[in-house]
Amino acid sequence: MERGESLGTLLTDNLLSKLERAYGLTFMQAVKLRTVTGLRTSGGAMILKRYEGEGMKKRLDAIGVALDAVVCAGVEIAPYLKTKEQNMYISDRGGLWTLQPWLSGRHLSMYDPKERKAAAVSLGALHRVPTAKLVEKTSSLRVPPLWEKYRHRLERAQEATYRIGALGELWRPFAERAKQAVRELQGPRFLQALERDNRSGAFCHRDPAPHNFIWQEKSAALIDFDLAGLDVRVHDLYQLLNHALYLNGHETGLFQEMVEAYDRTYPLCEDNRRVLEALMSYPSLVIREWYDYGKTGNRKALLPRLEWAALQEEKRYKEFKGK
Template sequence: MDAPDVASVAKNAYGICAECIVRKRTVYGIVAADGRRYIWKQAAFGDTDERLQALARALEAYDRADVRAAAPLPKRDGRMLAECKDGNRGYLQPWLPGRHVQTASRDERLRAIAAVAKVQRAVQAAGYPEHRTLRRGSLYGKLRVKANAIAKLWPQAARELSQFAPFAVEAQARAERTIALYRANLEQTRSQWRQRATLCHRDLAPHNVLIDGDGNIALIDFDHAGYDDMYADPVQFISHTLFLNELRVPEYQEMWEVYAEHAALRRNELAILLGLAQWPDIWVRALAEWGKAEAEERHHAVAKVQYAVACERRRSELNKAVLAKLRLEA
């Protein structure tokens, strides 16, 4: 697929005359003759007209929170997916203004985590739109699959990564403990599940969060979005923030408190959320990357594992400190 193909699809399927097309990693940016801007995305696995239409309708709830979303746009015939000459399918979405959030900035990371809470509650206030169509697994299932995968991978990695063996045992125990506590909570709160279910992004890394010159937040790339436990998104975003920055206790605590405030969480709910925050996600991701690395890339992968261990030890210390300061027990 190339720029002329994108221009042809934009014209024929959407009635958009492309003035300029820019290749941006895995997507194409389109500047139309009237000055409007769009992104062409290749369809992900599982994308259908039904799913994309449902996603576009559900993301309308974001307007209630004054947060923009890069929602799929319909073609002239009302459907979503368009096909290129080479057979690849994709769709248009708005090219939103702004740049990626810089998590080193206190203001930006707090604006981002507050926006996450606001859109989650906005979707609930809108009546859980399209919840039947937008179901894509669960946080519990995702954690269980990752824990099983790492348990199988570590024996293969143990010889080359023997210096990390003590931490590997600790991390696996922490993962299993987090899952067990979370499962127990799910069983206890089954009747109130609707209070925590919402449309989650489920891939909430900082590169999927934009901020414009006025400090307005926007979310992009909803390939993995679906209804899930609302705690999935803040846990993921704050874990990425921890990976990218050496947060101190007050900074780490502030992120959880800002989310809790805008999500209207009670103290016991914040305790559950902080329990999930102990999930060793950075270690899991680093070990998985090591497993996929080619032989000549292994030394880089080992360095990432070493950094992940340092991050996870810092996470453990931060969590303990925050729980103590807030007088909570996860």
């Protein structure tokens, strides 16, 4: 088999032979990509991915069952290819390896309204499938409470602001909004939305970034479900809105078009709408800049980026609050 230039030491001839036997395929070419390996096989182009540790088995099994249900419902995604023994992966030297079809197309552009709306439709279609009802061990798909993630990011950003006291006035109003949002995410609206979504079986992607969508001329297909789980579904939508704001800057109707496209696909309940309002009050772009500064210490880059982020968050807040 012809190989790419840099496959690393893990992808050995013995492993490739084991994979060929397990899946009943012939591999012709392998090319190492950033986090995965692309394979040209007798069954078409595939993506090969490695996971660390035997402890991932239950989670991969649960995700595999969920993805199969999504495919059966007619939603375009890349499921795990099953081995001849109907397993979702093979084990090799302490690692687990999955094989998925390589979907044709390109990564989504958040600059195109048509593609942004298609991404929202894709999320709604994913959430509408009652996957959790088909997964026996849903505990493998449980995720930490949403408020914990946003409280943690707020705390790290707060710590970073202590290094530059002169920017305190720029930080304080956003800090108050973030604290209020975290409090609301711990309230009954969030718990009711999460309970409703878990009961209906909504399976969430939890990382709907542009590089995890494949644009296929008229629709957007989701890939890379490594972080997927049973979450409040509006969190996926919020993350998509955040990516649009970060990459585009604010423009009139930016959020409304995506929320409406999602809502037509899978209507939001009142509790989910309240959770979305809380999330949209959380100034992610400002917190992201402080959070990144805390890791890099790059003061020169901070101020212009922080001022830009603050402007976008003010516009977001006014639009979503209807002011």
